[in-house]
Amino acid sequence: MEQGKFITFEGPDGSGKTTVSTAVVKRLQEEGYAILLTREPGGSKIAEEIRNVILDPANTAMDERTEALLYAAQRRQHLVEIVLPALAQGTNVISDRFVDSSLAYQGCGRHLGMDAVMNINQFAIEGHMPDRTIFLDIPAELGLERIQKNRAYLDRLDQEDISFHEAVFEGYQKVIRQYAERMIIIDASREVNEVIEDSYQAVKGILDGTR
């Protein structure tokens, strides 16, 4: 059986990844594509429990390396329990975030260094990288403004100041340059329906083998 495609959505907080990926997957499923939509941190019971520990605003004592290791741990669990079995069955998997988030947030936002963060993640992912990545591009300030306006609950990372989110944005720019061949960059500062339409066309193209 042919392996499914592994596609990730990435972008800073407030880029609209969750809204956009949900709308895109719904439309493609209605057209008959076999797609599983999942997310990180989380996506399986154990990984969701790790998510709660990482994002709990009360966990102010969390060390930055502990945070990076917990993201890698939830990734491992989610990958072996959910992503790889689905791909092996021929189902396409779309994940709202994956390893690029750790490179940008822990590597650059937390200043642990992208190489160090990639090294601990290699232990978790054993070379399994996404086939393609849809990057929803938005300036840090606009993203932060959106989440502060629209979300009732801000998790531990959302609550970080603008300098953290700017470092994450810079981190993503490095990730985009390093993995240019798998990136599709979409301007997410536009109206959400335009972002959904472009993302839909991109994912459909990947699934049909035209992109």
Ligand code: TMP
């Ligand atoms: P979410 O808001 O997309 O659900 O993600 C929760 C937060 O976790 C978000 O601020 C980004 C952050 N994050 C990391 O810092 N590193 C990672 O590896 C992942 C997957 C998410």
